[in-house]
Amino acid sequence: MSSTFEKIRYTRQADFDIKDKELIDFQFDMPKKVYGNCNLSIFVDDYCNADCKFCVAQLRYENKSKIYKKEKIEDDDEYFRRLEEVLAKIAPLNVSVSLTGGEPTISPRFVRIVKLLNKYNIRKKTITTNGSVLLKEIAGKRIIDYLIDAKFDHLNISKAHYDDSINQKLMPYPCGEKGCTNEDLSVIIPYALYKGLRPRLSCLLLKEGIHDVPGMVDYIEFYRKFGIDNVIFRELMDYDEKTMINLEKMRYCQDNKVRLNSVWKEVDKDKRFEPEKNILGYYYYVEIYNYKGVAVCSESADLRVQKKEKDANSDIVYEMIFHPNGNLNGSWVDNEDILLKYNP
Ligand code: SF4
Numbered sequence: 449m450s451s452t453f454e455k456i457r458y459t460r461q462a463d464f465d466i467k468d469k470e471l472i473d474f475q476f477d478m479p480k481k482v483y484g485n486c487n488l489s490i491f492v493d494d495y496c497n498a499d500c501k502f503c504v505a506q507l508r509y510e511n512k513s514k515i516y517k518k519e520k521i522e523d524d525d526e527y528f529r530r531l532e533e534v535l536a537k538i539a540p541l542n543v544s545v546s547l548t549g550g551e552p553t554i555s556p557r558f559v560r561i562v563k564l565l566n567k568y569n570i571r572k573k574t575i576t577t578n579g580s581v582l583l584k585e586i587a588g589k590r591i592i593d594y595l596i597d598a599k600f601d602h603l604n605i606s607k608a609h610y611d612d613s614i615n616q617k618l619m620p621y622p623c624g625e626k627g628c629t630n631e632d633l634s635v636i637i638p639y640a641l642y643k644g645l646r647p648r649l650s651c652l653l654l655k656e657g658i659h660d661v662p663g664m665v666d667y668i669e670f671y672r673k674f675g676i677d678n679v680i681f682r683e684l685m686d687y688d689e690k691t692m693i694n695l696e697k698m699r700y701c702q703d704n705k706v707r708l709n710s711v712w713k714e715v716d717k718d719k720r721f722e723p724e725k726n727i728l729g730y731y732y733y734v735e736i737y738n739y740k741g742v743a744v745c746s747e748s749a750d751l752r753v754q755k756k757e758k759d760a761n762s763d764i765v766y767e768m769i770f771h772p773n774g775n776l777n778g779s780w781v782d783n784e785d786i787l788l789k790y791n792p
Contacts, residue, residue: 457712457726457735464728466761474541474765476776476787482765483730488543489769490531491780492552492561494518498578498627500608500619501700502652502684518782520772521790528560530774530790535568537788538776543768544572553581553591566598573598576650578619579605579628582636592636596643603640603647604680607633608657610670618657630670637674648678653706660706661714668742678743683708686750708748715746730757730766758785 470484496503521527545565552558552575565573575595582592582605595603605628608618612629621627628636633649640647649671651658658667658681668679684705712735715721721737721744731754737744758766758778771782774790 457709457733464730464757466730466757466764466766471764472541474538476765477789478787479763480765480778480787481763482541483767486541486543486765487546487767488538489546489548489767490552490561491518491769491771492547492549492557493520493555493772494550495554496549496551496578497554497580497621497623497625498551498619499622501697502618502654502704503697518772521774521792524557524560526792527557527772527774528564531561531564531770534770534776534788535564538768539568542571544574545570546573547575551578551580553577558591559586559594562594562598562600572602573600574602574604575600576604576606579607579632579636580621580625582628583632592640592645596640596645600645603636603645604650605633605636605647606650606652608652608654610667614657618654633671634674637671637676641675641677646678647676648680649676650680650682652682652684653708653711654684654704655706656704661711661718664711664744665720665739668739668744672740672742677741678745680745680747681708681711682746683748686748686752708746712746730754 466483471481472484474480474482521530547558547561549555552561555561582603583590585591586594592603606619607615607628609615610630612626616627619627637647649667651664651667653659658664664681668676671679684701715735715737721739724736724738724743726736727734731751732747732749734745734747737746758764765778765787767778768787769777769780769782771777773782774792775782775786776788777785778787779785
């Protein structure tokens, strides 16, 4: 049976046309057109307590021959003054906001950022985390409760495998922590759901991890017992090998890449997966299925396409990133495509 999504699955970015989308004229340091569904990512800090060999946060930098160590505004009060200035400036755009990093929850600025966001009427708030400290307390309150009290909508937790011992190999913690264990998730998932913070588990497909439909089914079934209703499987991003400087990472990614196109072919044959919809983004493509009531997303992304698309439409802002150095950029690299430059 040919898939509902089959045509677009193979043509993908050739079919994406930003000009079909809602574009809003907006004055940054220069005039731009902003994609109507634009998201603001607050890149809280580059530090992470884990050291995944496949780390996407590092890939985005090293893909461009840059070292993954960001400059930052050192003074906390000045950082928050600048963040508020940027939030106030872009408020008319009614963006959704994501907290990301590194690991955002271990930043000393985390609690203050979360509280600050709660002051603004933000359409949708999401955090992406390795989940390792969600149940830890700061000043007598658990990290997860700060998110709930600030009315966050989505909680994306990265978990590469449902078997804790395999997950610890794929997502090692150099200081010996265990990361987000299944015992933690058995508390986090039902509690978050009960409090209206929708949890989603994010699993990177890896040859030495989850790599095929039976593995995906085992992963979904394992966490379905905890109440999860939303899982995403990601393909390792494609990147520019000519400008990639981290050879160890590059080799790991080459050896471990699982192609979603092959996985999707198997999904097509499996009646338990009902196709729901597909989304074509400017450098990513997502297929969404329903598996026994669980929304199963699968996403592939290509950093080379991202560059090509942006180069071809340099007047358009696809997404915004607030960097620790105080710049608001249209790029994940903090001195590239600066929209609002921080002038100390
Ligand atoms: S948990 Fe996320 S940010 Fe941290 S090393 Fe792993 S992939 Fe990178």
